[in-house]
Amino acid sequence: MNYFVDFRLYSRPFIQPLQTYHGVWKTREGIIIRLTDTTGKIGWGEIAPLPWFGSESLSEAWLFCQGLKGLITVEQVKLIPDSLPSCQFGFESALEGIKLGHKQTQKTIKKGGVYYSYLLPTGEKVLQEWGKVLEKGGTTFKWKIGVKNIIEEMRIFEKLIEVLPQRIKLRLDANGGLNLEEAKLWLKLADESGIVEFVEQPLSPLKFDFMLKLSQEYTTPLALDESVSNLIQLEQCYQQGWRGIVIIKAAIAGFPTRLRQLVQNYSLDIVFSSVFETSIARNYILGLTEELVKGDRAMGLGVDHWFKDDEADFLSNLWKNF
Ligand SMILES: O=C(O)CCC(=O)c1ccccc1C(=O)O
Ligand SMILES: [Mg+2]
Incomplete structure (x- = not known):
């Protein structure tokens, strides 16, 4: 089955830059993806790379999304290479979202007992x-x-x-x-x-x-x-x-x-x-x-x-x- 793929870039500035041994980080940028199946069911996913930590870069993730030309299958998701770990997470979690229904789009989900x-x-x-x-x-x-x-x-x-x-x-x-x-x-x-x-x-x-x-x-x-x-x-x-x-x-x-x-x-x-x-x-x-x-x-x-x-x-x- 084919899923329709839609995606948007986001950018969120920090109140103060995050300073670590790796340097200074000012803005979180990432991609929100939306998968829709042929019956109209929707699953949301997020690609939030951290290249200085070893993941792909935002532009690599963006190019991957663009390369799909608006469509993806479950087989294609499984074949996302290990060089794109944030994409693997974003697409697989979005597919799961479709299976589970709309729960994941709620603003906050009360989860018991997480510190x-x-x-x-x-x-x-x-x-x-x-x-x-x-x-x-x-x-x-x-x-x-x-x-x-x-x-x-x-x-x-x-x-x-x-x-x-x-x-x-x-x-x-x-x-x-x-x-x-x-x-x-x-x-x-x-x-x-x-x-x-x-x-x-x-x-x-x-x-x-x-x-x-x-x-x-x-x-x-x-x-x-x-x-x-x-x-x-x-x-x-x-x-x-x-x-x-x-x-x-x-x-x-x-x-x-x-x-x-x-x-x-x-x-x-x-x-x-x-x-x-x-x-x-x-x-x-x-x-x-x-x-x-x-x-x-x-x-x-x-x-x-x-x-x-x-x-x-x-x-x-x-x-x-x-
Ligand atoms: O793990 C936490 O408690 C907060 C998140 C955090 O520290 C972090 C957030 C973004 C990038 C790197 C790190 C890190 O653990 O080094
Ligand atoms: Mg750490």
Whole structure:
């Protein structure tokens, strides 16, 4: 069966640029796709690439969509190459949407029992702004490290943990930006603080063996992120002996069907994480959370406070465009 393909570009500026070890990011751009079957049933999908994390670029995704000339079959979706993981996610989730009906287009879907981790601003700003983020109601915060000088970052960290409420857990995300010495210093400090839930991707993905070793030497767990940015890498890390936490950015990881198989076959300890996708992809990811996440780890989906626009307004404008 052929599905009609319609797609639109979107662009959403952040209130303040996201600063990570990889650089400065100002605007989330992506593609919303709409599939319609021959009976008129509709499925929505989202392609939200993150090229600096290893996915295809927006223009590669756009060219793929254009190349379809308005039509796609299930077989064609299954054949989307591994070089286009965000397209694999967008199209397969849209097909599933058609099967499930219109549920996915609702603005918010109440999902029971999912905890959120909220992303704090990078650097010194965190000290003025954590209070606002606390009002969002999360149990967990995440703060970027590996951006500035380590001494300065550790000083900010110590101030932060002095003021945070006891119940809040903190994740430290280095985006692969530490060297081995710095990673050890951070892990030591994390162990002493007793507040750090995990340190995310301290070293570059090229230093996998060192991360495996570090994960055995400290109490604070490590989580892989850049090392497992797609499902092929995720499988490789598992084969190489990783049994710790893995961050899954589902929107750029590849086919959700393959993700389900991996997580279930290997009983992975996963944390779903946002790539600043809209609620089209996020609602789908919340569904995956309910299906695949055991236990009460917070999901890294608390990022709506990063956008300038109101998501409801943004989406209703977008609908007018289709
Ligand atoms: O995972 C989270 O808690 C929030 C999302 C996040 O940190 C992130 C968002 C976009 C790109 C990269 C990252 C990251 O985890 O490094
Ligand atoms: Mg990360």
